[in-house]
Amino acid sequence: MIDLSGNFLVFSSVGLSPMNEPDWWTIVGTLASLTGLGLGLYVLRVAKDARRAAREARVLARKRNLAEELEQARNNIEVIGDYLTKKEWMAVRIRAQEIMTRCRESLTRWPDGLSENRKNDVRNVSSLVHSLADEAAASDAGEFKPAKLKRLSNIQLQAAELLSGALGEARNRAEGEGE
Amino acid sequence: MRLEKPGIALKGKVSEMLSEKDNQFLTYLLTSTNAGKVPWQPTAADDQFTASFKGKYNVVLGTGREGPWLKMSNEEDQIMLFIPNNDDPTDRMDNLYNAARRIALNVDTAIDEIIQEE
Numbered sequence: 244m245i246d247l248s249g250n251f252l253v254f255s256s257v258g259l260s261p262m263n264e265p266d267w268w269t270i271v272g273t274l275a276s277l278t279g280l281g282l283g284l285y286v287l288r289v290a291k292d293a294r295r296a297a298r299e300a301r302v303l304a305r306k307r308n309l310a311e312e313l314e315q316a317r318n319n320i321e322v323i324g325d326y327l328t329k330k331e332w333m334a335v336r337i338r339a340q341e342i343m344t345r346c347r348e349s350l351t352r353w354p355d356g357l358s359e360n361r362k363n364d365v366r367n368v369s370s371l372v373h374s375l376a377d378e379a380a381a382s383d384a385g386e387f388k389p390a391k392l393k394r395l396s397n398i399q400l401q402a403a404e405l406l407s408g409a410l411g412e413a414r415n416r417a418e419g420e421g422e
Numbered sequence: 423m424r425l426e427k428p429g430i431a432l433k434g435k436v437s438e439m440l441s442e443k444d445n446q447f448l449t450y451l452l453t454s455t456n457a458g459k460v461p462w463q464p465t466a467a468d469d470q471f472t473a474s475f476k477g478k479y480n481v482v483l484g485t486g487r488e489g490p491w492l493k494m495s496n497e498e499d500q501i502m503l504f505i506p507n508n509d510d511p512t513d514r515m516d517n518l519y520n521a522a523r524r525i526a527l528n529v530d531t532a533i534d535e536i537i538q539e540e
Contacts, residue, residue, distance in 0.1 A: 343499065350477070350497050362477025367463055369499070370472040370480050374465035398466045 302420060309349060309356040310413040316345040316368070317406045323375065324399050327392065332379040339376035342402075343369050361412045364405040371402040439509035448492075448505070448514050451481070455521040462522040471519075471526040483522045490519035 319342045326334040346369040350362060357365065375398055378384065387395070440448070454460050462471045462483070470484040479502070482493045489507030492515065496502050507515045524530065 347497060347499060357477070359477040363474035366474035366477065366480045366497075367472060370474070370482060371463070371465055373499075374467050374470060374472075378466040394464075395466050398464070401463065 299420070309353040310410060310417050312345055312349045312352075313365075313406060313410040313413055316342050316349070317403060317410055319345070320368075320372070320399060320403045320406060323372075324396065324403070327375075327395055327399060330385065330387075330392075332384045335379040336376045339372045339379070342372045343376075346372075356416070357409055357412055361409040365409050368402045368405050368409075371398050371405075375399065375402075440505065444503070444505060444509075447503075448510065448518065451492075452514050452518045452521065455518060455525065458525070460522070460525070462526040464526045471522045473522070483519050485519055490515040492518070 319338045323335055323338045323342075326332075326338065346365050349356070350365055375395060378395060451460065455462070460473050462473045464470075465472050465482070467484065470482055472480060472482045474480045478497050480495050482495075484491055484493070491507060492503070492505040493501055494503040505515070
């Protein structure tokens with residue numbers, strides 16, 4: 244394989260035969276390799292973008308779930324308002340339990356989903372609803388006077404307001420990260 | 423060898439019930455509440471008020487036949503700390519309860535309202 248002039252290898256490396264004719268197969272092969280490399284880099288970039296998009300979508304989905312969880316809790320608080328008006332104490336207790344569970348899950352599943360103040364609000368909601376459930380379990384619940392009923396209603400409204408604030412923040416964060 | 427119980431000298435009395443941390447916590451709550459930094463809220467119960475801290479902890483102040491009590495719970499609603507009035511030889515629990523009630527029920531605002539009307 245050693246050429247006497249030593250030119251063969253040099254020529255073949257640039258696609259020229261020893262007779263100064265282009266080695267088309269080598270040129271095609273080189274071009275194909277370059278194309279393959281470019282395609283590979285492109286695919287790698289697309290895959291990276293897709294992975295980043297998927298990760299962002301997962302984060303966004305988690306935020307949306309927090310908002311949905313808080314929204315469901317707020318809906319339940321509104322339902323409690325109806326039950327208080329109707330003096331359906333057992334229903335108040337059941338809904339209160341659901342709200343407390345949702346509040347607890349919201350804080351433990353999404354510890355970074357809300358600011359500290361809003362998390363405090365969610366904890367307060369849980370405490371307020373707990374107190375509503377306790378009152379609903381009282382043996383004299385059926386004989387509550389109007390002033391007492393009004394106070395329970397005020398607590399329910401207060402809890403709904405606090406939860407609305409937290410829900411607003413959760414939605415804002417979800418939308419902010421979705422843009 | 424005699425092991426010392428956790429205690430702290432307060433106004434000439436020694437509490438053998440409250441730990442040093444509990445005492446610090448009570449003092450912190452009282453100081454912060456008096457400074458208007460703790461947003462106490464009324465609950466559905468006649469004599470209970472609640473506030474939350476650090477997005478994780480909830481404190482409920484209530485009162486019963488033996489005076490005020492304090493309950494702290496975590497995110498899982500597990501009771502972490504319960505301090506009955508008897509455990510504190512000072513009047514901090516009374517002061518804390520009264521200050522919390524004053525904030526929760528907007529007593530100062532009500533007084534301002536009455537005075538302005540007069």
